[in-house]
Amino acid sequence: GARFVEQAPFYLFTVFVITYGVEKISMSRALVLNSITIGAVVELFTIPLFGYLSDRVGRRIWYLIGAVLMAIFAFPYFLLMNTGSVVLFSLAVILSLCVFHAWVYGPQAALIAERFGTRSRYSGASLGYQLAAPFAGGLAPIIAVLLLNGKTSLTALGLNGVTIGFGTGSWQAVSIYMIILAVISFLSVLGLKELTHADISSTEAYTVTGADEPAVLAATD
Numbered sequence: 001g002a003r004f005v006e007q008a009p010f011y012l013f014t015v016f017v018i019t020y021g022v023e024k025i026s027m028s029r030a031l032v033l034n035s036i037t038i039g040a041v042v043e044l045f046t047i048p049l050f051g052y053l054s055d056r057v058g059r060r061i062w063y064l065i066g067a068v069l070m071a072i073f074a075f076p077y078f079l080l081m082n083t084g085s086v087v088l089f090s091l092a093v094i095l096s097l098c099v100f101h102a103w104v105y106g107p108q109a110a111l112i113a114e115r116f117g118t119r120s121r122y123s124g125a126s127l128g129y130q131l132a133a134p135f136a137g138g139l140a141p142i143i144a145v146l147l148l149n150g151k152t153s154l155t156a157l158g159l160n161g162v163t164i165g166f167g168t169g170s171w172q173a174v175s176i177y178m179i180i181l182a183v184i185s186f187l188s189v190l191g192l193k194e195l196t197h198a199d200i201s202s203t204e205a206y207t208v209t210g211a212d213e214p215a216v217l218a219a220t221d
Contacts, residue, residue, distance in 0.1 A: 002188045004136045004184045004185045004188075005104055005182045006104040008136040009070060009100070009101060009140075010137065012140055012174070013036075013093065013097055013101060014040075015140075016140070016174075017093060024148070024171075025081060027086070031089070031090065035089070035093035039093055039094040039096065039098050042094065043097045046102040047105055049106070050062070052106075054196070055110075059110055059194070059195075060189060060193070060195075061194065062103075063108070066100075067104065067182045067186040069100060069103060070104065073095075073178075075172075076092075077175070081093075111189075143177060144177065147174045147177055148174055
């Protein structure tokens, strides 16, 4: 659940926004793509910056703040785009990536990896990381279009000609969806211990599982 606030909004900010900007508020495709590109380029610098800052203040608390900020941004994100202003639209798209997404993406790798002992860290972190991709990320644009229009096609899932619907949609429903994702991640991370300054090279994981302690660790005790 920790990745929901990062994975799903990323696809909303880079995939869904193209459909929304072009079809709903009549922005040019070039403008939308250029805004995404600028946001992504700036994010190249803000991701390591936020990762560094999270190392200083604590990755858990940084991530929790990021989840709250994402929830707060859910409605202003659409309100800025809906003004019809090219400048405000671009600002919303750029900030969504280089600030709000980068805020939670920067510390994420370390936050997940430090939850596992050295013997299971690679497989444990990878499994937890990748499981969120199809459920939070892959479905996000489809769910967002469904919430926006009241119906969506499942062609992206290989179900050609299949459409599901539930009535009248709205952009507000997409904002609420973002808030729900943020709440899920907030609650998921809330129960975690802060391990930013902890020594995670200890043999505790092996003691708990009853596994043999690796010789390289035994030699350092």
